Amino acid sequence: QSALTQPRSVSGSPGQSVTISCTGTRSDIGGYNYVSWYQQHPGKAPKLIIYDVGKRPSGVPDRFSGSKSGNTASLTISGLQAEDEADYYCCSYAGSYTWVFGGGTKLTVL
């Protein structure tokens, strides 16, 4: 199972919006609405920020939103804040009890 494709890095200024894409195939993202996104700060464990494509766990700010079109999922962070600087990973169920992650995107807040 190949990893999902994410941009290596994105950047934005405080207050701006950024979108991180996550491209897979019809065997993973395109086949299931089980896309989740994780935020990871350096030296820390990942934290769930989006599940089921576009749902937010309690406590996650509504500045974080997710969507999907075809084989590509997207995470949008609006009103960027300094604490949003982190690595972001997408994840999708890929059938037959397999799961696949994206390679990760480093978000820099300028």
Added chain:
Amino acid sequence: EVKLLESGGGLVQPGGSLRLSCAASGFTFSSYAMHWVRQAPGKGLEYVSAISTNGDGTYYANSVEGRFTISRDNSKNMLYLQMGSLRAEDMAVYYCARYSSTSCYDSWGQGTLVTVSS
């Protein structure tokens, strides 16, 4: 509060074995499937293995199939990963993660580092 605490990581020679443990607390452990996810130094996350709520179903990534064994003891709220025939590419921080009914990893441990080197 959900807590997952991994242990058992360390330095092991290529071809060697290691057993990781994950102690769970703060939730009904037997009601959740559990996964192991790893992260090589400076790299991304990688699904390793999954186990069903009662342990009857076990699943593995192709990269570890036949070398790793996942298990759980619901009476002790413990998750395990027996790793064998270790290779340099298995070197990583190993996280145990709770797999929620909404098909995502909603809780993670702090991770335990496995170093494979001679």
